[in-house]
Amino acid sequence: MADNSQSNNRLSMTSTNTDDTSLNASAELSVKIDDLLNQLSNKFAGVSSEIFAKMDEMSRRLDNLEQNLQASHDRSGSRDGKTSPTKM
Template identity: 80%
Template structure:
């Protein structure tokens, strides 16, 4: 009977090893996806901040151009 138990143990070992490897791979992929998601969120925030800054600067430039073009409006 011990030979049957040994063969069962041996046949289960690759399945358990395969399951462990699959679980480890899944965990690593999920970690990678989380890391990429966090980096994407950070880059997105930076881009939006730069766009807001650019919009503010363009608004200031537009106001300066309007005041230079029509000096009557800047004196009022």
């Protein structure tokens, strides 16, 4: 009976150790995944802000180009005595 009791204790301890190891591995994996998700989120936010900044810059440049074209068209129209069709 003493052997049986010791055997049960060893199985119980082994089972507890396995459960603890499994819990530790799960917790460690969870921390790693959280870190990875945070890194991806930060990179995505950085890339998104870069894209928006580039789009704002392109929009500003297009507005500037449109103003210059309109001014050029207005100058050439006033020299030729013609009016712009958009100003009718």
